[in-house]
Amino acid sequence: MDEPMFNAVWDWFRWLNDAYGINLTIFYDPFDRQRFLYGVVTTVLLSVVCIVISIVVGVIGAWLQMSRKIFVRTLVQAYVQFFRNTPSLIQLYFFYFAVDTALSHLLGLRHLFGSFGWAVLALSLFAGAFNVELFRSGIEAVPKTMIEAAESLGYSRLGVYRYVILPLALRICLPALNNNLVNLVKTTTLAYAISVPETLWVSSQIWGDQLNTVEMMNVVLAVYLLVVGVLVFAMNRWERALQIPGFGDRQ
Secondary structure, three states: OOOHHHHHHHHHHHHHHHOOOOOOOOHHHHEEEEEEEHHHHHHHHHHHHHHHHHHHHHHHHHHHHHOOOOHHHHHHHHHOOOOOHHHHHHHHHHHHHHHHHHHHHOOOOOHHHHHHHHHHHHHHHHHHHHHHHHHHHHOOOOOOHHHHHHHHHOHHHHHHHHHHEEEHHHHHHHHHHHHHHHHHHHHHHHHHOOOOHHHHHHHHHHHHHHHOHHHHHHHHHHHHHHHHHHHHHHHHHHHOOOOOHHHHHOO
């Protein structure tokens, strides 16, 4: 679409407001449009970073739960129980206000990460705790005979985990992982509470200025439906790509 076509679209939304009172300034007002797009990009970036980190945390945590050392297993279990059994909003506040303040005094810095950084850390650890248990259940579903066969071929414990257990466990727990990641994307709206300029926070600024709360809430709903829809589509494609004929089939 060239510039005249874009201008025609923006003018149509301006007419929609004038004729019917449907005030979508994010389309015809350049300032509102720019800050709303920035909010959507921030939401997508926050979601992607948290998804990647939470999966890494889940994989490493599940590996550590297989440790022979009781202290290591206890430490991982304590982490899982803490983040699974406390509200994610309280965790955000704890990191942003308590931990950031303590580290700022200790290191002599004003802010260590900023609101976006603390949101990434808190939400990733929150989702990672669920992913640890998810991968653990997937690991327990891997047939013991496959693990014994890998060990008989001379694989180390890390080699068995990396080349045998994890690939099979991932295929088993992908549907549940899909649900966890969808919940994580929806939970990113809590970053609003510590002023991360994501979609909901930016939208609240716009409807506060333009008094178009109903229109903006519908737009926010549509944005999250789109983002979650893309994630579900990608996860379903990934699940089909990793399918092994005969493995995990229900009788």
